[in-house]
Amino acid sequence: MHPGSLSEQYNVCGKPRCRCKDPKKPRRHGPYYQLGFTWRGKSTSRFVRPERVTEIRHKVENYKQFRELVNEWVDLSVELERATSKQRHGD
Numbered sequence: 001m002h003p004g005s006l007s008e009q010y011n012v013c014g015k016p017r018c019r020c021k022d023p024k025k026p027r028r029h030g031p032y033y034q035l036g037f038t039w040r041g042k043s044t045s046r047f048v049r050p051e052r053v054t055e056i057r058h059k060v061e062n063y064k065q066f067r068e069l070v071n072e073w074v075d076l077s078v079e080l081e082r083a084t085s086k087q088r089h090g091d
């Protein structure tokens with residue numbers, strides 16, 4: 001699994017008269033894939049090679065799902081604690 005999200009980028013290069021600077025129909029270079037994420041307070045982003053995009057997409061999905069499940073678990077735990085302590089006070 002991996003935190004973050006994948007984004008696609010299209011860039012303009014430095015070459016004169018390149019297709020990316022065509023005055024009528026500019027076609028930028030790309031897509032370039034980038035994985036941006038924040039982990040332990042540190043933000044990072046790195047480029048992902050095209051052949052790894054599918055794998056990384058899966059990892060990002062797995063992480064998202066994992067976090068949702070953990071959040072549900074914590075919700076239930078908090079709710080249980082609340083209900084339990086209420087019950088004890090009621091005795």
Ligand SMILES: [Zn+2]
Pocket residue numbers: 012013014015018019020021029
């Ligand atoms: Zn170009």
